[in-house]
Amino acid sequence: MAQEASSSTSSKTISLKTGDGEIFEIEASAAKQMKTVQRLIDDLGDDITIPLHNVFSKELPKIIEYYKKDITGEITKDFEAEFVKDLNDDEVKVLFLAANYLDANKLFEFLSQNIADRLESKSVEYVRKYFGVENDFTPEEESKLREERAWSFRGIKEDE
């Protein structure tokens, strides 16, 4: 890529390299929306391939897809519904963690809401697995808490 004298980024693309070695292109204006990427660009320059060792080739294309729509102002409720429609809970989680790592605020907010929707009324065990939490309550502590908070357990399908 030829070096541009001016700092116009309107049609410039940035190369991103995932943790598993694949390279993807993204418009500079979309890269701006991901603060981590922008910081790396500021440090390393925009001609170099930016390494994202915590993001992988499975999820980065989806993230790029989201921000491609964002820079043209086309993100609608319908688009967001379609975007997550075929993803399972784990896939959304991976995207969410990637959005957090990339400091991609808009996507992060949207996925937070989606995760909250998916977890609605899910059992305690399911949420533990999802969040990656080990239960370290004693059986007595746990049953006491369950009793105190009985109202919050209404309508929950316990799946053990």
Added chain:
Amino acid sequence: MSLFNKKGNQDDQIDRISDLPSNVIDGVLEHLNIRDVVRTSILSTKWRYMWTSAPRLEFHPNFFHTYEYIHYPSPVVSKIITDVLMRHNGPINKFLLFIPTYFNFKLTVKLLDMWIPLLSRRGVKHLELLNLETALSHLPYIVFSCKELTKFKFGGFNLSIPPNFSGFKRLLNLKLQRVTFESGALESLISGCPLLEELSIEYCHRFEYFHISTPTLKVLSLGFDKNMKSICLKKAQNLSDLTLMANDGWVPGLIKSLPKNIQRFSIGSSFNKKIPYADIIPPTLVKSSFNSIKYLKLRAVKFNERGELLYIVSVLKSAPHLVELVVESYGHLDITQGSDCSEELDCSSRCLNQLKTVNINIYATSHQHAMSFIQFILANSTSLKTLTFDVLLDSREFDAPMLLSISQHLLLMKRASQSAQVKFIH
């Protein structure tokens, strides 16, 4: 550089939501409903108190619905809400209570005297108290001591202002729904909000005069019934976005004045009792206030009345900066009455130079009359980008040839703007 050497699962990679910093976890907790949020306390000892910093506490109808089977849900429900508030630890940005209709739970003075000071101490900024259960009660005075509020919505109360009311000095956004006003209460409330920018009043009673002079107000949405006698807005100098909705139909001469620099204006009415637009927005009003309008929405337009159509055309001619127009007509017109629609409206004045977007939404019965209006728009809008003609069909009356002839007619109309797109939706 170590950046280039790492791959795969490394120690510093956060691959579990539970390992995220707490402010990030707050981001997820924020969107969970109240039961799910509180239940996270049982995940592990680390999570036991994480929910206590969730910045939003919202009790929506679905929370209350689970207690519908109980005869006297009040003690149960109020105990839970109190428990949540007492255990919460940290700033509370938003607190919402939305009690659904017919739910036997009264927001008593006793309860709010307990909860509001707690919320106030936690710096609550956004408060919503919606009480749709049947019996109205006075909004307890304690609510008026929430000094930090920036957004306040309440509904289903009688409003009277405490004598020592010192105002909501930071309030920017106020919404009232189904409120009955004691004499002078609304005026006192509004004048106690020196920074108010957005005000919405819907389905309220004992509401006869609306004269406002709040200089900071930018957005106003007012819904009223047949008791409203006078609306005077010229002193709201910064008001740029106005919506007026007459639930019972308009009274002639209701609008005494409008702000000078209004940019968005939406007028609505219950269809059957609507009087002609010439009486709703008389010529003097149009002349003094429509010069700056960029967005105009007119509902319940009676297309089959030629006088109405001509008046609307004259209104459009007085709004040279109009960029977007929405016209709706969702009433059943008696099309046997009304004038012959074959007379054309003036198509030569090129008066709608800034108009870019037009939406015309009607019931199918009015379509013929709407066509001459569309013709007028197309012929006079030199900057038009899109005109959408959305016709709600009653399937008994319509068939393909009819729709085809409308499409063809639309295509044949002369257009002042070469790039104008006409969309016909049915």
